[in-house]
Structures are given as structure tokens and as C-alpha cells.
Amino acid sequence: MYPKIDFLYLSEPDMIEAGVLDAARCVAVCEETFSLLGKGDYLMGGVNHNNHGMNIVFPKETKFPNMPVAGPDRRFAAMPGYLGGRFDVCGNKWYGSNHANAQKDLPRSILTMMINDKDTGAPIALMSANLLSAARTGAVPGVAAKHLVNQDAKSVSVIGCGPINKACFTAIMSQLGAIEQVVCFDVFIDKANEFAGWVEEKYGISAIGVDDAEAGFRGADVITVAASRLKPLFFKDDWIKEGATILVSGPFNTDESFLTNCKIVYDHTPLQEAYVEDAIASGNKEGYYSGVIGGPFYRLIDAGKLPALSASTGLGDVVNGAKPGRENTKERVIFIACGMAVFDISWGFEMVENARKKGIGQSLNLWEKPAGL
Structure with missing residues (x-):
């Protein structure tokens, strides 16, 4: 009458064995997810069902000795x-972040993912999610590369040489077959050179590291942006060549002339609208815009210089053929990704399926019978 509940636990080594780093497969699963987004077969948090998530942020000062600041x-x-x-499942990614983690030899963010039965709420799987989150973050611009980049593109610029852009670059390269040159930009030249060395070793193509932003952007066919939130970058309109595609996964600023003279594709327009609703509710719209990836777009929409989000194009629309993506080889295209839990759910679900087939992971018991019933 009261069945026991077991669920699968997957450690980080388990996730690697289950295929979490398979970039091409992750792109395919994320493309499938975009199709569902375009059709509306999903829900996220908030009354609008499109909220990125619920955040705990800490005060600058506190009278409580144990409360973080x-x-x-x-x-x-x-x-x-x-x-x-x-x-057909529910899930939740639980995300803790602190830049000071580096002092403890820990990654900035530590993540876990839970997949649950949609009807009972019972846990299906709990898994390590740092690699999961990085893989799906990279796969989203990978899907965009498939649909928006000129397929004869020869050069890629990597703007920000951290682990997230490594995941982005890996996914993008799984979709493009003609890349011959890579420029790696970072404000720290040693990081840029290290990334370039990794590219040459892994892909056997020419790569250089630079610490000058213009050298990073100018002349590239494809540009992947995943710079630090602590160091938002600026690029100029005239650095971006005809036919280029910019795949944005991190904060940036640019000339108004660029954003009003390029094709804009969002990851999912209802998500972007939810960000604007949050900005209004915050009582400090401009301050909120400064902290989110879509801020430069939202300001121009408010000023009437860009179409409303409801009239704009999401990548799910492009995947489903409902709206065009790139319409010619000469237009400049910018894609903006802000991150959605549904991609963690789909890639996490795929890992659970793979783990079950391969006998990976540990079964944990929630209860044999719920107490008190």
C-alpha cells in the first residue's frame, strides 16, 4: 500500500562515465529542448512560469554573527x-556560488540536480551538476551555432577563457566543420595562452592568445562570449565583420549602433520578458539591467529602438521553423542565452537514462514505508 522509494545517486565520476561531457549529444538534447520551449511544453518558476530561479543574496551588513554577508x-x-x-519530469538545480571559493581550492559554484516524478514528487535521481550545468550551458550556443552561423565559417574568437567558454567552444566546434583559426582573449594573458594551447592540442588547428579586446573580436566569423560577471566587457560595432555571429553566454556592453543593425535571436523570449518583469518589480530597473546579460537589449526596447520581446525571435522558433534564423550570409547575428533549468532537466534526464543502461551510480533508499501512515 505504501511502496518504498529508492532513487539513483550519481557522483561526478559517475556523471563522466554516463557521458555528461559528450558535447555533440548534449547539443542534440538541447536542440530537442528548444523545440519543446518553442511549443510551450514546459514550466519554470514564478507566476509567469518563466522565472530563471529564486535567489538568496546576502546583506552588506548583519547583526547576526553567523549570517553570511x-x-x-x-x-x-x-x-x-x-x-x-x-x-516528462520535474527537476530542480540547487546552485551555491562564492567567488572566494578559489581560496579554498574549490570551484566558484557548487551545484546539484534533482529529478523528480511529476505526479508523486518522489525523487528519481540526485546528481552532481557542475559538469552537467557547464555542458548544457555550452550546448545552448552550440544549438545556435548549428542554426545561425554561416556554415563555411573559418575563424572563432573565444572571449573569456574560463571553463564555461571551454564548454561553449567544445559544443560550437561539434557543429562547425571548417574552422581553421581560433583567437583566445582574456584580460589575463596566461589564461588566454593556456586556452590557445588546449585548442591546438585538442583540435590541431592554429590558435593564439591575446589580452587586447579589439584583437579578440575583429575579423572573426564566430565569437563566443562568456566573460566574467565581475569584469563585463565592451566591444565596438566596427570590430564585428559582415556575416559574423556572436554567441553570448555572459555579460557584455556594445555600441547602440551594433544592436540596432544586427539580427537578434534570444534563447527564449518569455524568459527575457520575465527578467524585465523582475527589473520593474525591483524598483531599480536600471540597476537590475546592469546585472543581467540581456540588459543592453532591454534598455533599447524601453527606448523604442528595438522591437518588443513579444515580437522578437527565440531560438525555439528557429528550431521549429516558425521564424527564420539567419536569412543571408551577410547579416550580423547575435544570440543571447541567459540559462534555463529545463536544459539541466533534459541533460540530467539523459544522464539518468544512460546510467541505468550502464549500471552506473548508487541506489539510495528514501523509505521502506513512510512513517506515520
């Missing part, structure tokens, strides 16, 4: 969602 990139976030299609 604000610090660079210090926060917690819960990112719940439901995804339909063949996935």
Missing part, C-alpha cells in the same frame, strides 16, 4: 522546472 558572486539559487515531451 555580501561578496563577489556570492549567492544561492533554486532553479525548478517541468519539461514535457519524452522527458
Whole structure:
């Protein structure tokens, strides 16, 4: 009458064995997820069902001795969602971040992912999610590369040489077959050179490291942006060549003339609208815009210089053929990704399926019978 509940636990080594780093497969699963987003077969948090997540941020000062205080990139976030299609599950990514983690030899963010039965709420799997989150973050611009980049593109610029852009670059390269040259930009030249060395070793193509932003952007066919939130970067309109595609996964600023003279594709326009709703509710719209990836777009929409988000194009629309993506080889295209829990759910679900097939992971018991019933 009261069945026991077991769930699967997957450690980081388990996730690697289950294929979490398979970039091409992750792009395919994320493309499938975009199709479901375009059809509306999903839910996320908030009354609008499109909220990125719920955040805990800490005060600058507190009278409580154990309460954390604000610090660079210090926060917690819960990112719940439901995804339909063949996935048909709920899930939540639990995200803790603190820039000071580096002093403890820890990654800036430590993440876990829970997948749950949509009807009972019972846990299906709990998994390590740092690699999961990085893989799906990279795969999203990978899907955009498939649909928006000129397929004869020869050069890629990597703007920000951290682990997230490594995941982005890996996914993008799984979709492009003609790349011959890579420029790696970072404000720290040693990081740029290290990334360039990794590119040459892994892909056997020419790569150089630079610490000058213009050298990073100018002349590239494809540009992947995942710079630090602590060091937002600026690029100029005239640095971006005809036919270029910019895949944005991190904060940036640029000339108004660029944003009003390029094709803009968002990851999901209802998500972007939810960000604007949050900005209005914050009582400090401009301050909020400064802290989110879409801020430069939102300002121009408010000023009437860009179309409303409801009239704009999301990548799910492009994947489903409902709206055009790139319409000619000469237009400049910019894609903006802000991150959605549904991608963690779909890639996490895929890892659970793979783990079950391969006998990977550990079964944990929630109860044999719920107490008190």
C-alpha cells in the first residue's frame, strides 16, 4: 500500500562515465529542448512560469554573527522546472556560488540536480551538476551555432577563457566543420595562452592568445562570449565583420549602433520578458539591467529602438521553423542565452537514462514505508 522509494545517486565520476561531457549529444538534447520551449511544453518558476530561479543574496551588513554577508558572486539559487515531451519530469538545480571559493581550492559554484516524478514528487535521481550545468550551458550556443552561423565559417574568437567558454567552444566546434583559426582573449594573458594551447592540442588547428579586446573580436566569423560577471566587457560595432555571429553566454556592453543593425535571436523570449518583469518589480530597473546579460537589449526596447520581446525571435522558433534564423550570409547575428533549468532537466534526464543502461551510480533508499501512515 505504501511502496518504498529508492532513487539513483550519481557522483561526478559517475556523471563522466554516463557521458555528461559528450558535447555533440548534449547539443542534440538541447536542440530537442528548444523545440519543446518553442511549443510551450514546459514550466519554470514564478507566476509567469518563466522565472530563471529564486535567489538568496546576502546583506552588506548583519547583526547576526553567523549570517553570511555580501561578496563577489556570492549567492544561492533554486532553479525548478517541468519539461514535457519524452522527458516528462520535474527537476530542480540547487546552485551555491562564492567567488572566494578559489581560496579554498574549490570551484566558484557548487551545484546539484534533482529529478523528480511529476505526479508523486518522489525523487528519481540526485546528481552532481557542475559538469552537467557547464555542458548544457555550452550546448545552448552550440544549438545556435548549428542554426545561425554561416556554415563555411573559418575563424572563432573565444572571449573569456574560463571553463564555461571551454564548454561553449567544445559544443560550437561539434557543429562547425571548417574552422581553421581560433583567437583566445582574456584580460589575463596566461589564461588566454593556456586556452590557445588546449585548442591546438585538442583540435590541431592554429590558435593564439591575446589580452587586447579589439584583437579578440575583429575579423572573426564566430565569437563566443562568456566573460566574467565581475569584469563585463565592451566591444565596438566596427570590430564585428559582415556575416559574423556572436554567441553570448555572459555579460557584455556594445555600441547602440551594433544592436540596432544586427539580427537578434534570444534563447527564449518569455524568459527575457520575465527578467524585465523582475527589473520593474525591483524598483531599480536600471540597476537590475546592469546585472543581467540581456540588459543592453532591454534598455533599447524601453527606448523604442528595438522591437518588443513579444515580437522578437527565440531560438525555439528557429528550431521549429516558425521564424527564420539567419536569412543571408551577410547579416550580423547575435544570440543571447541567459540559462534555463529545463536544459539541466533534459541533460540530467539523459544522464539518468544512460546510467541505468550502464549500471552506473548508487541506489539510495528514501523509505521502506513512510512513517506515520
